[in-house]
Amino acid sequence: MSTVPSKLNEIVEEFIEVPEAERLELLLEFSRELPELPERLADHPELLEQVVECQSPLFLLVEVSTQAGNPVALFFSSPPEAPTTRGFASVLAAGLDGEDAATILAVPDDMPQQLGLTRALSPLRMRGMTAMLGRIKRQINEQLEQN
Numbered sequence: 001m002s003t004v005p006s007k008l009n010e011i012v013e014e015f016i017e018v019p020e021a022e023r024l025e026l027l028l029e030f031s032r033e034l035p036e037l038p039e040r041l042a043d044h045p046e047l048l049e050q051v052v053e054c055q056s057p058l059f060l061l062v063e064v065s066t067q068a069g070n071p072v073a074l075f076f077s078s079p080p081e082a083p084t085t086r087g088f089a090s091v092l093a094a095g096l097d098g099e100d101a102a103t104i105l106a107v108p109d110d111m112p113q114q115l116g117l118t119r120a121l122s123p124l125r126m127r128g129m130t131a132m133l134g135r136i137k138r139q140i141n142e143q144l145e146q147n
Helices: 006-017 020-031 083-096 101-105 111-115 123-146
Strands: 059-064 072-077
Touching: 006 020, 006 083, 006 111, 020 083, 059 123, 072 083, 072 123, 083 123, 101 123, 111 123
Parallel strands: none
Antiparallel strands: 059 072
């Protein structure tokens, strides 16, 4: 069953509620809110995986806790000159960070299309957004298999 967790659903609703012409600006607002990497990762960029489908450089790392429910921590790195890529990473960080692994794995793969940005962004950029979510799910599955 595919569901969207409440934090992410609120963000999706926020995008849908603004007029289509203003959604790209909302994405740019999110880009300014992307959390910085913690020092332990900023000093070791080799620990992050590049999402090559993104037009701009984007790197991510997923950490699945062994605590009950397997809460997930998400980390993203993208330059300020890549506001669209940073914006979507920030949407995922705000909507999924701290959620349980099973909850994130249940997010529909087409969730990026739910933001209503398909007419504002190129198909290539939309594919990058979808790839970010796919990488997150893959890293979660890999870590769950190891534990």
